[in-house]
Amino acid sequence: MTLFGLSPERWWLSYLAAVLCMALGGFFTVVAVARGTGASLRHAVSKTTLALWGVFWITYIVLLGLALAQSHEVSQIHSMVQKRFGHPLSIEGLREYYQKEGAPDDGFWKHLQGIMGQLPSELFIGDSLVRWSSRGVPDRLTPDFLTAFEDYCADNSAPLQEAEKCFDAIPPMHELDLSGSLQFGPCRQFATLEMGRLCVFLHRQDKDEALCAYQRIAHCASHLQREPFLIGSLVWLNVENLRLNAVERLLESRLLTEEELRRIASDLTTLEKRISENHCQAMFTEAVFGQEALRDLETGKAPGSVLAFGDLRFFFPQFWLLAASDKAFILLQCLAKDFTQMEDPPPQSAYILSKSLLLVIKPSGNKFRELTARVLAMQALLRAEEYRREHGDFPEMLSDLPTDPFTGKPMQYRYGIAEISEYVLQDSASSPWEDIKMYEIGQEVRQAKAVQIWSIGLNGVDDGGVANSLLDKDDACATVRLE
Template identity: 30%
Template sequence: MRWNGWWEKLFFRDAPAQGAFYALTQLLLGSYLLFSLLIFLLGIGWVTFTMPAVWIAAGVVTVLFCYYLVMTLTFFRSQQSGFLRYLSWLYFVLWAGLLLWGYFRLSLPGIWATWLFAFFFTGVLPLFFCGRQWKPAFGSALAWCIGTLMLLPLLVYCVFYYPLSFSYNYDNSDGCLLSLVSIQFLVALSRFPGISGWGWSVWAAGGLLFLALWYWLTALFFVRLSGEKLRSLFGKGVIVWWSAGAAVFLLFTLLTWIAGGEVSRRTAELAKRFGRPMTAEALAECYFHGRKPDAAFWDRWKKSYDAVDPFKEEENYAFYYSEPNLMLTSAGRMKQWRNHLEEYSEALKAWEAQTVNPLPPRPRHYQTGKLIGICLPELNWIRQFNRLQLWRIYFALADGRIDEALAAERRMKRSNQYLQQDSISISLRVWIVCEKFRLSGIEMMLESGKLPESVLHRLSAELAEQEKAISPRLEQVLYCEAVQALDFCKFIQAGWYLIESDIRDTPPVVPGKLRCFVPQLWWYFRREMAELLRICNIPELHHAGTKQRYRSPGILASMIAPNYTVTRNLFLRLTARLRAVRGLIQAELYRRKHGDWPESLPDLPLDPFSGKPLLYRKGECLQKFNRIDSEPPHRILPEIHSIPAIQVWSVGPDGVDNGGFRPDGSHCDDVRALLRIQP
């Protein structure tokens, strides 16, 4: 008896209308509360956004839906007699089968299949069994269609378009096609009625009001069809669900306000830490330094870059990816390559003439929420220029023209100074790459043995000064990374992640304007912003640990948080390389004074990774050379050779001494400078 009583209460045997309406309320509010719980657990770090968590949440929603399905079909079954009692279940089977056939055979988009499946319960069943109560049935179906179709484009925009906007590999998937259709629909709305900004909040509120009207008309339809009182449908269970939903909404609204205060506090701490505002405008000041941008200069620079491209032919790719002194190729092939470079001689001289003076700033627009969209084509231009100057040094040394080699090294230094003064972190990374090219050129000149002693002292002093300039660059990277991370959050909030050219300047929807409807997501977003700002607030880049540490495994923070460990190692590797080249200069000065290479160098600079003096070796050293395949596609074939040389090296980020080079040629963290000597 006790079991039967519990069963009757669970499935509302005596009041099927109440059961159907309660199941509908439970499905709506239960899904909302489950969503809120999942976001909360994600925010505090108790769960991660992984498939198990998604499957568990989907499983709970499925149970709620199955209960709603049974209760709704049971209600319509109770209103009929005879054979008609089974029509509701029969129609459900036929409708579901039709949708499955359309999904698998006609490629019906999944989201539309889901919408049509829901329409069976909100429109088909009520209209089929309404009888004389067609007005509330038709009104509820119409309200549901209008409400969902108003909100569906916004939903598709947020769920599908955002992750796809960072990928340029668009295909014909449901999400991609629907997102593009939704975007065009939203753009049309923004252009025709003029909806923008907070207008989308009004639009979303209108959609929700239509859904509220559907909910009320559904209750009215159930009452009139069953003959029960309207008050009976809004029993304790329904009131409890709505009370819980309202309480959760208010709770997350309060949490959002608290998280906003934390974001403001952490932003102020960072501004105090760096002594300047955390804004795109302040970052622009770091770049221009009061200098006037020169668009005409960079137009000439681009024309020179386009005019000098000896690497574009397939057979010349290998000369782009290999350093000149590490290539193994025939004398005829090298002569052929040199003649090919000579074809660009006049254009290259015109390009080099533009580096007589420091490079002026290139015009840029630093706008809030759009820093990620700043184009930096000059990075590739300067990198290409450095590669060409490296070949200039190589051929000048081959001809014994040491002055031309030194002039090429000066041009590399002046062009790299532009990158060194940049305010964008990726520019500083390219600066490190180009400085490595310049150091390779210095190593080639040292290997020639033709540098005057005065030049050796000058180069050693300049490398020491260059090392001193690294510390301010580290601070600049910290500031730049923090501003860019904060600006990326504004980029998402403002909806600037749209990539269609026709709506690039005016995103159809600003996600931040919809925050009042989903405070859960807004709280999570602000909490991630606070975590991101916490990560960015480190005293010095040298304090970055071997692994990034997050308070919570947040999706946003883990995706865009600066990887200070990698950046730190890049700058320390450059420091180690600068010191190692100074060690080679020290060994060359010793040779000139004593007539032979030193067996040891006791006064070497400290290794920035180990804190001990750099390591030195004279004798056989391993080196990887690149042999160019003579047949297309002219592949680069690495070969390891043992050569007489001196080398100065650092143990690298892993702190393990691999002798500067591993015998098997595998990845080695050691940072070294090598100078080949005659046996």
């Protein structure tokens, strides 16, 4: 499609010509009025009109100059952001970034999605229904639940074994899916189920099967850490927390050899380094999506757009200036170290897009910090376990505690009676069926002997190592229960 022989990329020339025609039209109108009244050109228009007209054009020229200068600054910042990430801030750049992770295999993911769709999200304890798939199995396995879960695994052994085969190695990549709907759900569902399997294996003292389950969770996490999207990173954080839960259960079992303990310690060291990389990776994709959204608005490609707003910038330079300033602010935040270091837009600013975008992505940065804190705590917990193996008991105090990423101070350590937040089987407060009783898996805090290392979390309050959203407690903790 062309306009006066110009391609869409050069339509702005037609708008600039229209602005010049508008100015010339006004001038020739004054000339026509002067000729019609017999007055001189100087006296054809009142001084007030000339003054207002002059103010209009001076304002227009000033705003146009400011908008052009701001747009030039946007281009410079854009180049700086691209240099930081090493890829163009575009969908094409995202594809280039994504393809370095390996060849895609969409057939694998469709197969896995079909398998996971065959696995029910609930099980039965007698005639009572338990919705468990979103939380996993309880931290305390009752005989009734253990029997019901084993029956569930036996009844669904065929799809379950197929799913486990899919994660015996790190899964292949998939075609770049901007919605992320194809693989995130099955990955999270599988990791949650496999965590339950690991707990059951440890209950049977079957260390080999438990370690296989741990490795499959690790493979699931290794795939997700290659996902460039923020939503994929959040699912990855969830699966990594499941892996850390698995490490806690393995330590509680006291079945691990020295070699297996060293292997887990190596996994945690690798994970600690990977967190900052994934944080940067998520920032890159959000920068791409933010710039693509602005570009679509400017070019009229956004859903429901009937006009390319960018082509009107010479008619409305004041809006051009505001949009360019908004864009510059967003790009500047992409130069921050991570999401948590991004600045909030000034309260009185008109940065509409910046406010809406940063409101969504800034809180995500604390999720990465929480995982960092928990990994550091888990590494220290492994040192406490090494001390126990050498001296026969856990230390009363642990030296060289890791630095809490939320406070910059050493983390807390406890060996003794502690408050522990656990997921347990509870009667459901409501059931959609009158004749069927329901259980749910909810959080409960109890006192028990344990070894704990914890960060006080984002709220800055030491909650004694408890993480319970219902109680507004957010400590990031590594725990080994001793009873």
